[in-house]
Amino acid sequence: MTVMQTAAETIAPNATRTDICSAPPRRHPRPDGQDHYTISEVVAFSGLTAHTLRWYERIGLMSHIDRSHTGQRRYTNRDLDWLDFVGKLRLTGMPVADMVRYAELVREGEGTYLDRRELLESTRRDVLTRIGELQDTLAVLDRKISFYGDAERAGEGERTR
Numbered sequence: 545m546t547v548m549q550t551a552a553e554t555i556a557p558n559a560t561r562t563d564i565c566s567a568p569p570r571r572h573p574r575p576d577g578q579d580h581y582t583i584s585e586v587v588a589f590s591g592l593t594a595h596t597l598r599w600y601e602r603i604g605l606m607s608h609i610d611r612s613h614t615g616q617r618r619y620t621n622r623d624l625d626w627l628d629f630v631g632k633l634r635l636t637g638m639p640v641a642d643m644v645r646y647a648e649l650v651r652e653g654e655g656t657y658l659d660r661r662e663l664l665e666s667t668r669r670d671v672l673t674r675i676g677e678l679q680d681t682l683a684v685l686d687r688k689i690s691f692y693g694d695a696e697r698a699g700e701g702e703r704t705r
Contacts, residue, residue, distance in 0.1 A: 579621040
């Protein structure tokens with residue numbers, strides 16, 4: 545089972561379901577089985593820096609990355625999917641320590657579904673709070689923009705008299 549999949553039997557018997565984070569994963573440049581990417585290719589594909597990729601591996605956010613016979617990192621499509629998911633977690637504002645904890649839970653297996661869900665639900669609550677704050681801020685900006693637009697139109701009307 546990949547990081548991005550959920551065991552079908554825990555969701556609905558006789559059903560296959562993929563755990564989608566937001567949208568279907570991007571099409572990968574190479575098919576599974578032929579999907580070995582160098583770190584520079586992953587940098588180009590993901591937009592992350594090589595330093596960030598190495599750091600993710602060092603802190604345990606990325607599981608073991610295979611190496612070529614020369615020691616060069618070889619990423620797979622599964623690794624690219626995981627990096628895409630980590631990017632989504634970063635956008636939520638989830639602390640790195642929580643992302644690492646989530647990665648550890650994934651590596652521990654299916655017995656950690658409840659812990660993973662609780663972590664994601666907590667992050668979701670934080671995101672909803674931030675969305676509410678941003679909506680309030682947007683409303684203030686809209687009022688100010690409207691005020692200045694009205695003031696500008698009133699000023700133009702007085703000049704034409």
